[in-house]
Amino acid sequence: MKLIKRADWGAPATSGAGSIANTRGVKIHYMGSHYTSHAHSRCAGQVLAVRRSHMANTKENYADIAYNYVVCEHGYVFEGRGVNKRTGANGNAALNTAHYSVLALLGSSGMTEPTADMLNGIVDAVEHLRAHGNAGNEVLGHRDGHPTQCPGGPLYAWVSAGAQRPGVDQGDDKPSTPAPSTPADPYARGLPQVGKRSPSTVALQRELQRVGYMASSVKRDANYGPRTQDAVAAFHDANPQFKSAPGRRPQIGPLGWAFLRKMRKGAGSPAPSTPSTPTVNLSRLIAAARRDPGLPQGGTTHAADVRVVERALAAEGLLNSRWASDGSFGSMSVAAYAAWQRRCGYTGRDADGIPGAASLRKLGVKHGFRVG
Ligand SMILES: [Zn+2]
Ligand SMILES: [Zn+2]
Incomplete structure (x- = not known):
């Protein structure tokens, strides 16, 4: 986990928020305002601005930034209230006692799609809260239990699909070097790229065929060519929450890729067959x-x-x-x-x-x- 402690982003070293022994899990949030992608050198300033606005909110009377952790587009995890501190972000006292909170630095306009690094950072924060703060297994959105759009459509789609690591290597330009001695996981080799050759494209085609967006008669190969692009576009038409960016329909995004990987895991453990229709x-x-x-x-x-x-x-x-x-x-x-x-x-x-x-x-x- 790429953790940035409170003192390193400009907050007092310890949080004045109230203590909590455990929670049922974690709720995920977004900024809900316009947000633009920027260099990581500016992320600490963003977290500080969130804290400042919370401290200035006299209605809520916050003791500190409301979130337990904040994750930036670069996958860094900023320590907010931290572990074993009650959040102030989930809507009311009961909701704040039931779950911790993690904020994704993501907008309702501008930058609205989480990066793969961000999804990994969120999972890092969730696992950290489980390991050190007695968080239970639930991962939910702010909107679960509270009337709000938070954490926004794209991030909520990922949360509802199980909040799993995308398994994406962002260094797409590096050639992949599969180890011949181990049956390498094709999903760990990065996002297949339109117009490029990659072993992960074969895995993408296999999953698109399995879920019915690519004819099974199409021979799979490493090239992300027109037929793969057509199949991904059909997948996005049926599941618009996975479109990676406007105008880039044929490029599979980290969310769609994570979804297809999950489908594969589901297929690996079929439910036992029953003699009659339940x-x-x-x-x-x-x-x-x-x-x-x-x-x-x-x-x-x-x-x-x-x-x-x-x-x-x-x-x-x-x-x-x-x-x-x-x-x-x-x-x-x-x-x-x-x-x-x-x-x-x-x-x-x-x-x-x-x-x-x-x-x-x-x-x-x-x-x-x-x-x-
Ligand atoms: Zn929220
Ligand atoms: Zn950053």
């Missing part, structure tokens, strides 16, 4: 979706129905496999189901993560269960 009861599922998020971690209401839906959401790449069979329709499952509803074209309150008949039937047709 049936999910809609009213039991709704009851679980309303009750489980308020229960202690892992609490269940209708575990059998929920498990079928969790497996389907995991197969869609919307729910981390860690939560895919616990039978608890907790806040991760609600967030994943909301992402499924958005994928079905619903918005606003129609995509609140509480299952409805139409979206559930659609999920069932795709993943082999009946709705009863």
Whole structure:
């Protein structure tokens, strides 16, 4: 982790914020204002400006910068309140007690797409909070549980897809040197680049074929040529949250790449086949979706129905496999189901993560269960 301690970005060495022993996890935030990409030499000044604006906010009466950590586009993790300090960023006292907070220096306009370095920095901060601050496993967005757009569409898509490391080597210009003795992970070799040759392009084509955006008859090769670009454009049309930048549709971005990698992991552990088609009861599922998020971690209401839906959401790449069979329709499952509803074209309150008949039937047709 590229940690920058408080004293090194201009804050007092220790935070005056109140203490906390543990949390259920971490919530992710963005700036929610215009933000432009800049050299790392200016990042400390940005963090300082955030702290100054919080200290000047007499309504909230902040004791310190509200966030536990702040991550810049270059992947550096600035120590905010730090570990075992209650955040002031999540919306109210109960929300601030339930989760820590990590701010991404990302805008609602200007620079709105997280870099791969930034995603890695966020995971660094989350892992640090787990290792040293007793943070639980949940990684959620500010908007989970609070009416806000934060942390913005692109970053929230990554959070709902499981907040995984993109596994992207940003040094795209360096030739990759695969070690012949080990079965190298093609995903670790960097982002495939339009018009360039790279072994990772073959992996990209394989995943695009698997999820149906490239005809399986196309012979895979290392060249990111027109057919790969067409397939990536189709993937982006269906999943616009993964477009890396306006006008660059055929270039796979770090978020889309992370999503496809997750799909691959999901495919590696298929659910055990069942002799008959399972049936999910809609009213039991709704009851679980309303009750489980308020229960202690892992609490269940209708575990059998929920498990079928969790497996389907995991197969869609919307729910981390860690939560895919616990039978608890907790806040991760609600967030994943909301992402499924958005994928079905619903918005606003129609995509609140509480299952409805139409979206559930659609999920069932795709993943082999009946709705009863
Ligand atoms: Zn926020
Ligand atoms: Zn920076």
